[in-house]
Every structure is written in structure tokens, then in C-alpha cells.
Amino acid sequence: MKNRTRKEETRIVMRNSKPEGVQFSWHSISVAPALNQLETSTAGLSQSEAEARLKQYGVNRLPEAARRSAALRFLLQFHNVLIYVLIGSAAITAFLGHWFDTGVILAVVIANAVIGFVQEGRAEKAMDAIRHMLAPRANVIRGGERISIEGDHLVPGDIVLLEAGDKVAADLRLITAHGLSTQEAILTGESVPVEKRSDAVLADAPLGDRACMAFSGTLVASGQGKGVVVATGARTEIGHISGLLSEVEALTTPLVKQMGAFAKWLTIFILLIAALLITYGYFVGHHDFSEMFMAVVGYRWLQSLKVYPQC
Incomplete structure (x- = not known):
């Protein structure tokens, strides 16, 4: 610990500030200590130092969340017990030569998959919108001169106007x-x-009360100001929120779980009844298997009631 330089200690603090480890309270210290911690000044970083920090901290961009391929998302729309039953019915009707019924069943299955695929795609686009909230450009002071740079080239220690x-x-x-x-x-x-000022606030101040901070993705409504970059990319507040959203697991309520279990048992019950009807009609009533199957699966079930009124 004693052999560490001040620059190394400063970079350890910034690296551990967000989103992992103990969050460093930049809002609780005054301007001069903040500049010292970041080893910068109101004249900004030199271009060489900015490039070195860019290599160390990476670009100022929110990481793209891992996502499933479009093909996998579409295939997962068929992962449902009722869909399996419909696909099986379509296969048997095709084997029996009832192509019209096969087409109708497959049309229903594909339409359901397309609707689910489109809805899921819209949800992912809504999540991606967070990544595009960062400013495309920024006015900074580097080496004592005001310049405009790409927003993703900002580094901790940059002075932003x-x-x-x-x-x-x-x-x-x-x-x-x-x-x-x-x-x-x-x-x-x-x-x-929210009105902003340069005075430090309490360390435990909530996010909305940190008047001496300007956060990535927010919009300047009025006035002018100057600030030093303390966090970029995933280490920003909006980056922290984006990371939390990417870790959210799909949760279901007890009612939804019970409905899902009921749907599975209902499907099994329907399949058992259908199997009994087909078996009875084929072996006892001596009716054609194709006729019995279509009566059970599709629109001809009313004909089976005429044949077996006791059912």
C-alpha cells in the first residue's frame, strides 16, 4: 500500500466507484479535492493524457446487453405445450392427407409465433433506447483550449462545458x-x-438532491456550467441502471404459475379424452381412424356427437 503512487490510488478509487464496490461520493467533496483526486485542473487534460485514460477506462458507451439471436427468439415462440399439441395434430392431418386442415392449424401456430416475436422485439428495442441516451458530442477543455469531441471519447478528468x-x-x-x-x-x-450549484452536499444525499452533480443522459434545461467528468460508460448512474435492467429475471405471480399449471393439466386431460374417443370409435364403433381423428381435432367434433350421443 505504501508503494502506490497517488495516480494509482486515484485510479483504484475511480475504478471501484461504480458499478461495483463502494461508491465514491463525489458530491460530498468540494471542487478542489475532486480535481486533485482526478489529477486534472480547470485547464483540462492534455491530449496525450486523455488518450491514455481512454485506453484505461474504455469508451464512454453503455455496454450492449447480451441478447438472443432473432432465429432463436422465433423458435422459442413454439416452446409451449399447446403449440406442441397443435404441431402434432398438423403432422397427423398431413399424414392423413387433410391438407386444408393442416394449413389452417399451421397458420394459427405461425401467426401466434409471429405476434409473440414482434412483441418481444419491441420490448428489446425499448431496452436498447437507454443506450442511445448518451450525448453524441461534448464541448470540453483540453490543454487550455475549448474543443468539441465525440461523446464516447470522454474520460474521467475531462472538463466539460x-x-x-x-x-x-x-x-x-x-x-x-x-x-x-x-x-x-x-x-x-x-x-x-433541478437547479444546480457547485457546493458539496451530504454524502448520504439521495440522487435527486445531489445538486452539485450533472448526470449522463440528462438534459440541460437552462443556464451554463462547467464540470469535471467523474464517471463514464457503465460506471455512470444511467449505466448502473442499465446494468440492473439487464440482470432482471422474468418473475411470475403465484396466480400466473397456477394458471400455467392448470393449462398443462387441462391439456393432458383433453389429450386423454381425445385418445379415449379415438380408441373407442376405432375399435368399438369400427369407424375410420381418419374420420375419428378429424372429429376429435377439428371442426368435425359435432359429427362424433351424432355417432356417439352417449358421449
Whole structure:
């Protein structure tokens, strides 16, 4: 521990601040200590130092969540006991030469799969929308000069300039704020713009009360300001939320579980009744198997009631 340089210790703090480990409270320290922690100044980083940090911390971009291929998502739409029954019925009707009935059953199965596939695709697009909330460009000070750079090239320690209408490209500890307010609804749900200032707040202040911070993905509603980048990419607040969403598991209520179990038992019961009817009609009533099968599976079930009124 004693042999570590200040730069190494600073990078350990920034690396462990989000989303893993203990979150560093940038909002609870004043401007000067924050700049010292990040080894930067109001004149910004040099271009060489910015490039070195970009290699170390990576681009300022939210990681893309792992997803299933379109083919796999479509095939999984058929993973249902009722769909299996319909596919089996379609196979038998095709074997019996009832092509019209086969086509109708397959049309129902495919239509169900297409609807489920489209709905699931829309849900994934909604999740991907979070990744596009980051600003495409940012105005920064590097080497004492104001320049415009790609938003994904921001690194911790960069000095970012904010103006009304800008989208914040990374999590910032504000250095100056002149009538500055930001719209933070994507993080806090608060529809009213939040006034910003450079004074530090309590370490345990909730996200919405951290007035000295400007968060990635939020919009500058009014005023001007300047801040130092303290977190980029997945280490930002919006990156933390994106990571949590990618880890969410599909949960079902007890009622839905009971309905699913009931559907399975009902399917088994229907299959048993159908098998008994076919067996009885074929072996006892001496009717054609094709006729009995179609009576049980499709629209001809009314004919079976005429043949076997006792059923």
C-alpha cells in the first residue's frame, strides 16, 4: 500500500466507484479535492493524457446487453405445450392427407409465433433506447483550449462545458453553475428541472438532491456550467441502471404459475379424452381412424356427437 503512487490510488478509487464496490461520493467533496483526486485542473487534460485514460477506462458507451439471436427468439415462440399439441395434430392431418386442415392449424401456430416475436422485439428495442441516451458530442477543455469531441471519447478528468439544450455526456462534478438546471426525469422521475450549484452536499444525499452533480443522459434545461467528468460508460448512474435492467429475471405471480399449471393439466386431460374417443370409435364403433381423428381435432367434433350421443 505504501508503494502506490497517488495516480494509482486515484485510479483504484475511480475504478471501484461504480458499478461495483463502494461508491465514491463525489458530491460530498468540494471542487478542489475532486480535481486533485482526478489529477486534472480547470485547464483540462492534455491530449496525450486523455488518450491514455481512454485506453484505461474504455469508451464512454453503455455496454450492449447480451441478447438472443432473432432465429432463436422465433423458435422459442413454439416452446409451449399447446403449440406442441397443435404441431402434432398438423403432422397427423398431413399424414392423413387433410391438407386444408393442416394449413389452417399451421397458420394459427405461425401467426401466434409471429405476434409473440414482434412483441418481444419491441420490448428489446425499448431496452436498447437507454443506450442511445448518451450525448453524441461534448464541448470540453483540453490543454487550455475549448474543443468539441465525440461523446464516447470522454474520460474521467475531462472538463466539460454545459449550455442550455445540451445533453450531459457523462457524470460530472460541477465546478461552476450559472442559473444551471437539468431535467433528470430519466433517473429520478421528477418532471421539474433541478437547479444546480457547485457546493458539496451530504454524502448520504439521495440522487435527486445531489445538486452539485450533472448526470449522463440528462438534459440541460437552462443556464451554463462547467464540470469535471467523474464517471463514464457503465460506471455512470444511467449505466448502473442499465446494468440492473439487464440482470432482471422474468418473475411470475403465484396466480400466473397456477394458471400455467392448470393449462398443462387441462391439456393432458383433453389429450386423454381425445385418445379415449379415438380408441373407442376405432375399435368399438369400427369407424375410420381418419374420420375419428378429424372429429376429435377439428371442426368435425359435432359429427362424433351424432355417432356417439352417449358421449
